[in-house]
Amino acid sequence: MVMEPNLLCFILSTLFGLALTSFNQHLHNGTRHYNYCVLGAGPAGLQMGFFLSKANRDYIILERNSGPGSFFNKYPRHRKLISINKIHTGRWNREFNLRHDWNSLLSDNPDLLFRKVSGEFYPPADAFPLYLSTFVRELGLKVQYGVDVGRVRSVQSAAGRSYILTDQHAADYSCSVLLVATGLWVPQEVEFAGSDLVEGYESISTNPDDYKGQAVLILGKGNSAFETAQSILGRASRVHMLSSSPVRLAWQTHYVGDLRAVNNELLDTYQLKSLDGLVEAHLEDIVIAKQEERGRRRSGGKKGETRAKLFLGLQKFRQAGDERNTSDVSPEELPGHHIDNFPLRRPYDRVIRCLGFRFNFSIFDSSARPPHSHNAKGRLPGVTAWYEGKNTPGLFLLGTASHSRDYRGSAGGFVHGFRYTARAVHRLLEHRYHGNPWPSTRLMTTQLTSWILKRVGEASGPYQMFEVLGDVILLQGSHCEYIEEFLLQALPRFASLSGHEVSSHGLIVVVMQYGKKKIDYLGRGRAETDWTKAWKSNFLHPVLYYYDSLPTEQDMKMRPHGWPLPRPKAIHHMVEDFLTEWDGPLSHIQPLRRFLEHCVQTDLRAFSAETCFRSALTHRRSQLSCQQGYLNQRGVQRYGQLTRGVYEAGLVPAEQVSAGTSTGASPAFPNYLAPAGASVSSGLKLDL
Numbered sequence: 001m002v003m004e005p006n007l008l009c010f011i012l013s014t015l016f017g018l019a020l021t022s023f024n025q026h027l028h029n030g031t032r033h034y035n036y037c038v039l040g041a042g043p044a045g046l047q048m049g050f051f052l053s054k055a056n057r058d059y060i061i062l063e064r065n066s067g068p069g070s071f072f073n074k075y076p077r078h079r080k081l082i083s084i085n086k087i088h089t090g091r092w093n094r095e096f097n098l099r100h101d102w103n104s105l106l107s108d109n110p111d112l113l114f115r116k117v118s119g120e121f122y123p124p125a126d127a128f129p130l131y132l133s134t135f136v137r138e139l140g141l142k143v144q145y146g147v148d149v150g151r152v153r154s155v156q157s158a159a160g161r162s163y164i165l166t167d168q169h170a171a172d173y174s175c176s177v178l179l180v181a182t183g184l185w186v187p188q189e190v191e192f193a194g195s196d197l198v199e200g201y202e203s204i205s206t207n208p209d210d211y212k213g214q215a216v217l218i219l220g221k222g223n224s225a226f227e228t229a230q231s232i233l234g235r236a237s238r239v240h241m242l243s244s245s246p247v248r249l250a251w252q253t254h255y256v257g258d259l260r261a262v263n264n265e266l267l268d269t270y271q272l273k274s275l276d277g278l279v280e281a282h283l284e285d286i287v288i289a290k291q292e293e294r295g296r297r298r299s300g301g302k303k304g305e306t307r308a309k310l311f312l313g314l315q316k317f318r319q320a321g322d323e324r325n326t327s328d329v330s331p332e333e334l335p336g337h338h339i340d341n342f343p344l345r346r347p348y349d350r351v352i353r354c355l356g357f358r359f360n361f362s363i364f365d366s367s368a369r370p371p372h373s374h375n376a377k378g379r380l381p382g383v384t385a386w387y388e389g390k391n392t393p394g395l396f397l398l399g400t401a402s403h404s405r406d407y408r409g410s411a412g413g414f415v416h417g418f419r420y421t422a423r424a425v426h427r428l429l430e431h432r433y434h435g436n437p438w439p440s441t442r443l444m445t446t447q448l449t450s451w452i453l454k455r456v457g458e459a460s461g462p463y464q465m466f467e468v469l470g471d472v473i474l475l476q477g478s479h480c481e482y483i484e485e486f487l488l489q490a491l492p493r494f495a496s497l498s499g500h501e502v503s504s505h506g507l508i509v510v511v512m513q514y515g516k517k518k519i520d521y522l523g524r525g526r527a528e529t530d531w532t533k534a535w536k537s538n539f540l541h542p543v544l545y546y547y548d549s550l551p552t553e554q555d556m557k558m559r560p561h562g563w564p565l566p567r568p569k570a571i572h573h574m575v576e577d578f579l580t581e582w583d584g585p586l587s588h589i590q591p592l593r594r595f596l597e598h599c600v601q602t603d604l605r606a607f608s609a610e611t612c613f614r615s616a617l618t619h620r621r622s623q624l625s626c627q628q629g630y631l632n633q634r635g636v637q638r639y640g641q642l643t644r645g646v647y648e649a650g651l652v653p654a655e656q657v658s659a660g661t662s663t664g665a666s667p668a669f670p671n672y673l674a675p676a677g678a679s680v681s682s683g684l685k686l687d688l
Contacts, residue, residue: 031174032171032172034060034175035175036052036057036176037059037060037062037163037174038059038179038181039149039152039165039180039181041063041067042399043399043419044181045181046135046141046143047418047419047423048181048398048422049136050106050135050139050141052426053139053141059142060144061144062144062173063145064148069128071185072125075125076125077202077227078206078230078231079124079125079126080124081127082262083103084121085115085118085119086100086101087115094110095459096457099458099460099463103123103415104131106423109138114127114128147167147168147171148168149167149173149363150167152164152178152365153367160176162174163176165178176394178368179398180389180395181397182401184356187201187202187353187357189353190353193313193315194287194313195353198288198352198353199351199353201224201228201355208234211350214349215348216239216351216352217241217350217352218241218354219353220241220354221241223260224356226263229266230266239266242278242286243283244280246278251521279343285314286313286314287313287315287329288311288313289311289313290311291347309347310348370383370395371389381397381402385487386487386490387425396425398421398422398425400413400418403418409467409468410464410466411464411465412465416464420460420464421468421469421487423461424485427439428497431497431498437498438500439483440484442479442480444628445475448604452510453589456582457581459471459485461484461485462485466511466512466513468564469486470510471485471510472510474507475506475507475599477505478628481500486498488565489556491550502550505600506547506549506599511542516562527576528576529575529576529587531588533575534572534573541574543571544571544595546572546598546599551566570595570598572595574592575588604625607625609630611626612626616631
């Protein structure tokens, strides 16, 4: 058969047109276009890449370096992570184990965990880029390396707003949604007279021998500052640390970004009078002055040689009317001249700046630049309660860059926190741009107690992102809708962000939170064990908020100080538990059930088949568990007094009764009990 030339030309031109159309979707006028651009291949960018890949979305991850997680190739400088890697929990539950695995990203591969690259409790920093490379390779994520984006701008067209990213080769990438996951990597600096004499954490020597016999002043009291101090304690003659605020200990504040015990050895040497110490002063008020000092013979030096020494001064002691911004000071301008016991009057060999990092705002032009946040000294971009940049619709912040929402409050600035906020953002994107509602589970109301116990006993998202993510339960009479890990501060916009409506029955929000009272965290009265005083719990514990209608934006603004949510119609604290298991029949389960019964105005006790049978004969309306179980031919037990009564009445043969009793519980028994860890009998008195 010979094909007509015109027909052949038509087929070829059609195929070429289809190919060209497909190509133009990604390359239009020299610009590569994607629905989603992820800026940065650190842990947050790769976490979002997994969710986008799983949903088959059109995306690209752009990374300026040659591999993922490049920040960890250099930081922390002394090469030990402070994110715990607790492998041996004694449990096989994957979700529970993520509570104590602070490095793994979320995926569907149960073997794609950080423990595969390191078994150390505090792992070496070099292990993290290795893990991220494995994550990219195993999941086939679309990452383009060597793309250094130097400019991000927004353009408005008839089709809507889009973002244009320009790289070092003047190549453009266009996207409808921009997900910024660049982290914090620009060193935070403070300008003061003599700041040019200060070394930066990013460039100091990490060889302890380089500090042998030296007096060192460290500016800052965070983990990077203490990490640096700890590495040189055995070599330096003295180490002093200065910042505007006192040390905040993570085990006191419950904030993982505060000083961790693994780095705090200098607190011992300070309080046990071994030449090291801590001082408070505003960095803007200090002066670092360089003066030549004729000293005694140094190791390897000559007698009487001069050496440069750094002195700490204060602006208030400089000559009146002197507006110099230099380090030149006279001896009369040093604090020791005015205060003979000034704590930092002795000279230093070096001053090191360890003030952390800030977000790189410089790549965004005015059309696409998110504002500076009001907290964290403006180091972070300001974002909405759903992590969209304020005044930049379609631009979302992920990872450490989004930490302004829970700065010094929860774990959103760290892997074990932002892996869950990234998932929340993806669920929001799926609803906004693709019409897919926030995932939910439809439950019978009688299942609610067991489901909540399952979640508070194993869920890792609300456990790590306490007071930021919470489970929302939409009450609907005999049934309810269970939505996991919603953004609490976005609750007033629940319907528009999730795609679910709140009925007239109201809603319950399950939150993990700490007590708000300041106590001695190692003292005798630190724990509350009496369930009748659960509201006094100090340690992390579940709190349930019941609302008869959705809180408004005004309600959120007027919420009590320190509360994650507005004052509810009813509230229930589950008393703190030393094992964080919340499975005590009397202390946890019974009070929870009674609270839920108050909210749903229904008896939620689980009744035996015999009790349901009797109730059906003596009451106009049976309990809800009987309606949804026994009376609906579900959960009927094949043993007990009811079975014997049926046999004694001669209604069934004896062999059928024997067969029934040998098989145990009916296979129709609701299958939610097993994964929830609930038992058939709670040990409570359930008689009517």
